[in-house]
Amino acid sequence: KNQVEQSPQSLIILEGKNCTLQCNYTVSPFSNLRWYKQDTGRGPVSLTIMTFSENTKSNGRYTATLDADTKQSSLHITASQLSDSASYICVVSRYSGGGADGLTFGKGTHLIIQP
Amino acid sequence: GAVVSQHPSRVICKSGTSVKIECRSLDFQATTMFWYRQFPKQSLMLMATSNEGSKATYEQGVEKDKFLINHASLTLSTLTVTSAHPEDSSFYICSARAITGGRLSGELFFGEGSRLTVL
Numbered sequence: 001k002n003q004v005e006q007s008p009q010s011l012i013i014l015e016g017k018n019c020t021l022q023c024n025y026t027v028s029p030f031s032n033l034r035w036y037k038q039d040t041g042r043g044p045v046s047l048t049i050m051t052f053s054e055n056t057k058s059n060g061r062y063t064a065t066l067d068a069d070t071k072q073s074s075l076h077i078t079a080s081q082l083s084d085s086a087s088y089i090c091v092v093s094r095y096s097g098g099g100a101d102g103l104t105f106g107k108g109t110h111l112i113i114q115p
Numbered sequence: 116g117a118v119v120s121q122h123p124s125r126v127i128c129k130s131g132t133s134v135k136i137e138c139r140s141l142d143f144q145a146t147t148m149f150w151y152r153q154f155p156k157q158s159l160m161l162m163a164t165s166n167e168g169s170k171a172t173y174e175q176g177v178e179k180d181k182f183l184i185n186h187a188s189l190t191l192s193t194l195t196v197t198s199a200h201p202e203d204s205s206f207y208i209c210s211a212r213a214i215t216g217g218r219l220s221g222e223l224f225f226g227e228g229s230r231l232t233v234l
Contacts, residue, residue, distance in 0.1 A: 034223070043121070043208050043225035044159070089158065091223075103223075105158040 002027040004092050006106035014114055017080055021109045023073040023090035031093040031102070035064050035075045038087045038108065047075070047088075077111075085113045118142060119211050121226035128199055129234055136194045136229045138209030144189040145211035150182075153206040153228075165192040199233040206230050 004025045013019050025033070032051045036044035048057045048064040050073070057064050061084075063076045077084055087108040094102035118141040128134050138148055146167045151159040163184050164172040171184035181203075183195040192211075196203055208228045 036225070041206070041228065041230065043119075043210075043227045045225070046222065049222065103161065105160075107158040110156070 002092075002094060002104045004090055004104045004106035006088075006090050006109050008109060009107070010110040010112070012112045012114060013080055015080060015082055018076065018078050019080060019111070021075045021077075021088050021090075021111070023075070023092075023106055025071050025073070025090070025092045025104070025106075027071075027092040027094045027104050029095045030068060030071075031095040033064075033066055033073050033093070034091040035062070035073075036089045036091060038089055040086070044089055080113045082113050082115060085111060087111070119209065119224045119226040121209055121229050123229060124227060125230045125232075127232045127234065130200050131198055133195055133197045134199055134231060136196075136207055136209075136231075138192045138194070138211070138226050140190045140211045140213075140224070143211075143213045145192075145213065146189060148186060148192040148209055148211045150184065150192075150194050151208045151210070153208060159208060162194075167192075196231065199231070201233045204231055204233045 007022045032049055034049045035047040037047055038044040047059050047062050050057050050066045052068050061078045066073045087110050089108040090106040092104050120139045120141055122137045126134055148165040150162045152162050153159045161174050162177045165184045165186040167186045167189055173179045186192040206228050209226045210223050212223050
């Protein structure tokens with residue numbers, strides 16, 4: 001069964017600190033992995049998209065890593081800001097050759113940055 | 116950058132009425148759009164895949180007569196919740212995959228979501 005598991009479920013850190021969110025998946029055959037940021041009551045916004053051959057990708061203070069062998073990904077946030085408070089969703093795409101999108105969504109990590 | 120717009124962002128309706136939600140890709144064409152439903156603190160659940168010019172493909176357990184999808188153009192898909200009931204209250208989100216040079220670019224853009232409350 002194609003699954004995406006994220007941890008922790010929720011996280012509270014102080015402003016300025018770093019944190020790392022985890023994503024483990026069993027989706028196969030693997031196509032790509034995306035990290036999205038979703039503010040409360042808003043739609044998800046893409047942070048990174050990584051294919052099989054990519055190990056690391058950065059977007060400002062966000063750095064995603066991918067280990068396709070162990071089927072694990074992480075999202076590292078550096079020097080957190082209050083605006084980073086949001087849910088972070090890991091989405092893994094299964095190669096489907098067209099038709100259905102083949103996406104499996106994680107339940108997200110709810111991150112709270114405290115001043 | 117590419118933007119997907121949803122309208123309305125919030126809607127409150129009485130039980131038994133129908134509600135239409137629009138999803139538009141503003142600066143790119145999308146032959147395929149996707150509709151999701153999200154309950155509080157839960158992940159997005161794919162409801163259906165909307166294909167321009169053809170019938171939508173619904174996920175198992177989603178009533179196609181309850182959630183009518185129309186994808187009349189390359190930039191617009193609509194979701195109509197028919198005879199809405201309180202249990203239909205949820206956050207509905209659409210997404211679209213950009214086409215570049217006639218090929219899917221891989222980038223998936225989400226709308227801002229529509230909060231439906233059925234009284």
